[in-house]
Amino acid sequence: MSLIKQLWLAILLIMVLAFSASFIINTATSKNYLEQQLEMKNTDNAVSLALSISQMEKDPVSVNLMLSAQFDSGHYEYIRLTDPNNQLITDRVSEEANNEIPNWFKNRIQISPKPGVAQIQDGWKQYGVLSLASSTNFAYQDLWNGTRWTLLWSGIIALVCGVIGSLILKMIIRPLNEMVALTEAIGNKKFTSIKEPHTFEFKSLARALNRLSQKIKDMHNDQSKLLEQMRLEANYDKITGLMTRKYFNSRVATHIENNDNFIEGVLVVSHLSNLSEINQTLGASEADSVLKRMGLALEGYCNRHTTLIAGRLTGSDFAVFSSTAIEPKALCGEVEHALYEAAGLEERFDDFSLRTSFRDIKKSEHLNSLKQLISTIRTKTNASETDILNLINQEDITIYENSDAAEWHAMLTSAITAKRLQLASFPVKSNADKVIHYESPARLQLTENGPWLAAGEFIAWASQLGLVAQLDLLALETAIHTLEQDVTRAIAVNVSTSAMFDPDYHAHLNHLLTKNASIADRLWLEVSEESAFENLPTFIRFCELAKPLGCQLGVEHIGTRISRLGELHELNLDYIKIDASIIRSIDKSPGNKAFLKGICLIAHSIGLMTIAEGVHSAQELAALPELGVDASTGPAVK
């Protein structure tokens, strides 16, 4: 039984006791008073009637008349006349009973005043004894009314007291409820804090709980930071702070192979031709600081463009990869410029030079060919500019690239209106080989009976034309339709930044899930790491909207913002998907293994399920469970 209920019962008991005590005393006092009054009336009436009869002729008619007159004009239960030998002479008995008063009440209270008795003389002789009793109906009526009023008012007062009492109780108890909620939240690995209440005992308890919560929270943050550091050490060059060649390759490969949005990109490699000369002239530490400056400059340049990543391939090779198609020559120029500026060595070394070349990257290219590609570029950096330009592969340009914005708008709108959207289906399987849900990226048919295109081929235009939220909504509707058709299926749907911001999307989500409450827990909504963290307030609002509807919430492509993982734990999320760049060759990379293990540890400690993305090989798949990964997806998961 809850505390508030027990307190309530205690109050109720006390009130009932107090009221019934006052009620019983009240009734008893009234009863005694009424009884005394009636006894006095009985005696007085008997004496005055006896006196009157004593004074007059005692013929039966007169006596009877006398009795009748008294009886009929007064309120009597009976008037009885007996002779000195106790034989009845005559009597009058009332037959009316007050039916308004229930018998149980009469039996319980029992007003019984003593009858009045008086002697009647006939000269010196005794004529008889007169006894009479007044009617108690009026007394019962009075008592009954009084009792009912007392009960009614007691009830009303008790009700008012009860309402006020429960309000006060609620006020007193409220901090306790908050503390219970906090304790439960800690149990569920959510480390929030509460405002300290005014009640002394609650205050110290709340303070202790807050401290506990904060401590665990700090522990998680420390752990995240440690992990971040591990990641940097394992995957980033110590001197320049740029990605190591291995990690850079893996990131590029992930972009090309796993990112549905990728369609075409640019790879730029810049070669510092006389590093050994610089080393000899300036000394190792001075040369390192030059490299560091260059690394910082390149890093800074890439951070200004979210689609760029930078890496140091070898001692003298810097690389920049753009995951979108941009003007390659301009990129080359800007990269070269940034590096030059940072190095600041043109004046000290006449032959200080950077050789930069580029290459367009298509979706179809594989990891192995990528390595080859990089080495090709490196050898070509010594070649002339025209040669480099020849490397540009212009054959793969699709027909749509020539279309202009108006045409794209028409095609996308017609696809949306005609609902020419399909969901692809890639299973996500738990370690027990059970399908948790299907990843379902959208495929769009721009023209009727045309090819089904992956997001990468239309997303740039959709984004430019502001149609992403509509596409997401269509995908959501398609997913919910599928869920209704197949009651065993669970589907994960991507929520883009635009959709997250779109009130229309929110309203539809709310409407569709409220209408189909049974499917909500089979719908998994995921937002990319970048989108979630760059728009955290919006993401939080989205979570607050979506979570109560009953669906599963997660963040995908986790990998570069590990230190901020702690910020997720108050959002009541269900899972994270770990980016393929971390999973790649996990079986062979001790550094990434430790890193992944750390991520999983943090995720589990804040109650999140961990899913690995882009698992390519059986070896990778086999290595995952012992690192703490709960489920996997990718080409190796079928």
Add this chain to the structure above:
Amino acid sequence: MKHITFFSCFFLLLVAGLAIANSLQQPANLAELRYGNQAKQRILALESLLIHLQPASESGKLEGINAFFNDNIDFVSDQDNWGVSDYWATPLESLGKQKGDCEDYSIAKYTFLRALGIPDERLKMTYVKAQIGGPHSKVYQAHMVLIYYETPSAEPLILDNLVSSILSSSRRTDLRPVFSFNSTGLWIGKSTKSSSLKSLSRWSDVLTRIRNDGIQYFNN
């Protein structure tokens, strides 16, 4: 056998007498405290009379009690005795002051006849209209006497302070009965502070005070 009966009768009477003697001890002390040693002596004399009358016949009891109070109380009006127009005194007060008016005689006689075991229904306090100064007098006075019925329908005997001997009603042509009462059906307050109970009638008030004086052996 005869001896045993006699002996047990004697023993019972002795016990009854002792009971009365014991019960009058408190009124005697009270009388001494309030009215002096002489008053106490009168109470003790009454006590020995009660013991003496215990085995007597009802008529003997009537004669004894009537004579005792007629002899021991002098008639004085309430105005002179108590300073109020009407005051019903207890036997202790009447004997203590050795003064009383008609209802004080009647109350005292009633009390101790009841104490001697005469049932309530045979005794009645009666308001009478008394003709003062012979059969042709035009002077009438309100008066109170105690009357005794041997049987319910018998002619009553009248115990009066105006006439020392007990006469039957037919011989008292100077008296006209008006109303009579006894303690049948009467409720006597149990409170010791009887004077504060305004609701009591004069009659039940005096009965309560009698009991408070320590004379407790008559019952309704």
